[in-house]
Amino acid sequence: MIEERVLVTEPREPAPAPNTGISNLRWSNPFVRKVTWSTLALMTAAAVTLAVIGTWSRLPDFDWQFKPAWIAVSALAFLGLHLTHAGLWRRLLHHLDRDIEPRRSRAIWCTSGLTRYTPGSVLMPAVRVAMAKPEGVPKRECLASVIYEMALLLTGSVIVGAYAVVRTPQFGGSARYLVLAIPIAAIVCLHPRIFGPLANVALNKIGKEALPRTLKTRALVSMVALYCASWVLAGAGLYALIEGLYPIEPDDFAIVLAAPAVGYIAAALAFVLPGGIGAREGGLAAVLSVAFPLGVGVAVAVALRLLQLTIELENLSLKS
Numbered sequence: 038m039i040e041e042r043v044l045v046t047e048p049r050e051p052a053p054a055p056n057t058g059i060s061n062l063r064w065s066n067p068f069v070r071k072v073t074w075s076t077l078a079l080m081t082a083a084a085v086t087l088a089v090i091g092t093w094s095r096l097p098d099f100d101w102q103f104k105p106a107w108i109a110v111s112a113l114a115f116l117g118l119h120l121t122h123a124g125l126w127r128r129l130l131h132h133l134d135r136d137i138e139p140r141r142s143r144a145i146w147c148t149s150g151l152t153r154y155t156p157g158s159v160l161m162p163a164v165r166v167a168m169a170k171p172e173g174v175p176k177r178e179c180l181a182s183v184i185y186e187m188a189l190l191l192t193g194s195v196i197v198g199a200y201a202v203v204r205t206p207q208f209g210g211s212a213r214y215l216v217l218a219i220p221i222a223a224i225v226c227l228h229p230r231i232f233g234p235l236a237n238v239a240l241n242k243i244g245k246e247a248l249p250r251t252l253k254t255r256a257l258v259s260m261v262a263l264y265c266a267s268w269v270l271a272g273a274g275l276y277a278l279i280e281g282l283y284p285i286e287p288d289d290f291a292i293v294l295a296a297p298a299v300g301y302i303a304a305a306l307a308f309v310l311p312g313g314i315g316a317r318e319g320g321l322a323a324v325l326s327v328a329f330p331l332g333v334g335v336a337v338a339v340a341l342r343l344l345q346l347t348i349e350l351e352n353l354s355l356k357s
Contacts, residue, residue: 107281114274116348121267123147125260129182130174132256137172145169147352154312177249184236185252191305192227193264194298196220201295227257271297278344279337289328296324318342
């Protein structure tokens with residue numbers, strides 16, 4: 038008889054992958070994550086510091102008046118504006134079928150918001166996506182919320198700015214009514230059948246995936262109304278700030294109401310500037326110059342930037 042022998046071989050463990058330098062540079066490496074976030078924090082801190090220095094250097098001299106009560110009202114208004122925009126971003130995520138706990142969503146929005154002071158403001162979407170991912174928000178949905186946020190902020194500012202221009206005869210007489218075509222066009226462009234394809238074309242140009250979904254018409258209308266209300270709050274806060282610094286007439290409220298909205302539009306057009314510094318102040322001062330001396334408009338614009346920076350930094354420290 039011939040014995041059949043069965044060779045039993047023990048399974049061998051796969052050889053460990055070579056510990057190369059490239060394999061260590063993955064995001065899963067805690068050291069890489071720590072270095073990356075520390076670098077971003079330093080870049081943001083440096084950018085914000087430069088923003089404060091650059092803004093302060095533009096502050097002109099004029100005869101200030103100081104009414105602490107009005108300054109406090111203005112600070113409360115812009116704090117409310119800051120928190121409102123954070124809450125509206127969370128609401129956008131909800132409409133896109135993603136939810137984050139309110140306190141955590143505010144922390145993400147406030148932290149990522151400061152990165153717009155870095156060159157080109159390109160870090161803001163990336164930081165927000167990275168911070169939202171552990172909360173269960175996929176990259177595509179988070180990018181969609183950021184795109185909608187920018188579009189709605191711009192649309193709301195255009196609507197409020199156009200309303201204020203129409204209410205102010207100093208802005209070109211009867212020809213000022215032509216500005217109403219701009220918000221109408223903005224609202225039309227936000228319709229899902231138009232905004233979706235346009236956004237997808239833009240995303241495709243930069244190598245990004247298409248939007249996972251678009252806002253329904255009813256949700257879109259409510260978000261436009263809420264962002265418009267936020268710009269009205271910004272106008273009221275600016276009115277209180279001017280009242281605390283310089284004599285102002287109640288009849289000038291429509292001009293003041295338009296100023297923050299126009300300033301935001303100017304900053305959005307000059308998106309390559311960190312935080313729109315210079316562009317926003319120029320747009321805001323140009324509108325205020327209709328009712329005030331140009332030096333006063335520039336001083337108020339700079340004071341507003343410093344006030345909002347203070348609120349952003351203080352609010353960030355409370356959320357951390």
